[in-house]
Amino acid sequence: AQSVTQLGSHVSVSEGALVLLRCNYSSSVPPYLFWYVQYPNQGLQLLLKYTTGATLVKGINGFEAEFKKSETSFHLTKPSAHMSDAAEYFCAVRHTGGFKTIFGAGTRLFVKA
Amino acid sequence: DAGVIQSPRHEVTEMGQEVTLRCKPISGHNSLFWYRQTMMRGLELLIYFNNNVPIDDSGMPEDRFSAKMPNASFSTLKIQPSEPRDSAVYFCASSGDSLLDTEAFFGQGTRLTVV
Numbered sequence: 094a095q096s097v098t099q100l101g102s103h104v105s106v107s108e109g110a111l112v113l114l115r116c117n118y119s120s121s122v123p124p125y126l127f128w129y130v131q132y133p134n135q136g137l138q139l140l141l142k143y144t145t146g147a148t149l150v151k152g153i154n155g156f157e158a159e160f161k162k163s164e165t166s167f168h169l170t171k172p173s174a175h176m177s178d179a180a181e182y183f184c185a186v187r188h189t190g191g192f193k194t195i196f197g198a199g200t201r202l203f204v205k206a
Numbered sequence: 207d208a209g210v211i212q213s214p215r216h217e218v219t220e221m222g223q224e225v226t227l228r229c230k231p232i233s234g235h236n237s238l239f240w241y242r243q244t245m246m247r248g249l250e251l252l253i254y255f256n257n258n259v260p261i262d263d264s265g266m267p268e269d270r271f272s273a274k275m276p277n278a279s280f281s282t283l284k285i286q287p288s289e290p291r292d293s294a295v296y297f298c299a300s301s302g303d304s305l306l307d308t309e310a311f312f313g314q315g316t317r318l319t320v321v
Contacts, residue, residue, distance in 0.1 A: 193254060
């Protein structure tokens with residue numbers, strides 16, 4: 094069975110500081126991995142995804158994530174936080190050959206001026 | 207493509223009334239998902255369809271909830287009778303099967319308030 098664990102329901106950083114949002118997954122088969130962002134009163138928007146190939150993937154708004162199979166992790170990073178990054182972030186997993194996407198509980202990112 | 211389209215965006219109804227939420231997936235996508243989002247429970251998968259066939263409805267909370275997908279371009283989620291604890295944001299999402307299309311694309315959601 095698949096599952097996703099996001100460490101920390103809330104993360105607070107200063108503007109310009111590194112953003113690190115943690116995600117660990119479990120999957121019995123090679124996974125597809127995703128990070129989504131949700132702004133208030135909006136749907137979820139894809140930030141980036143890993144399907145195959147290069148394990149470091151780059152997404153929109155300067156975010157990137159690295160698939161580490163040995164650690165079953167897919168942490169999201171951004172070198173320098175901007176006020177506009179304040180939102181909720183969801184990690185998700187879908188296993189290859191399957192249809193269902195499972196989401197983590199979400200991490201709310203606060204950015205301080 | 208206009209993306210996943212949900213209607214209505216907001217719905218306020220009285221307890222006991224029937225509520226129908228609607229979704230139009232992205233053309234060409236063959237999987238459709240209904241999610242519910244609340245502060246307490248986060249994002250929950252209620253049901254999903256593949257090629258218009260319900261594959262897994264284990265997330266549907268109880269018999270008051272039902273979902274249909276009569277064709278590839280339309281799905282409904284119905285609650286009858288509605289209760290205040292059904293108040294939430296309901297999202298519809300769709301996805302394809304190719305490597306280029308693995309992610310779920312979400313609609314803007316329907317905010318349901320049952321009073």
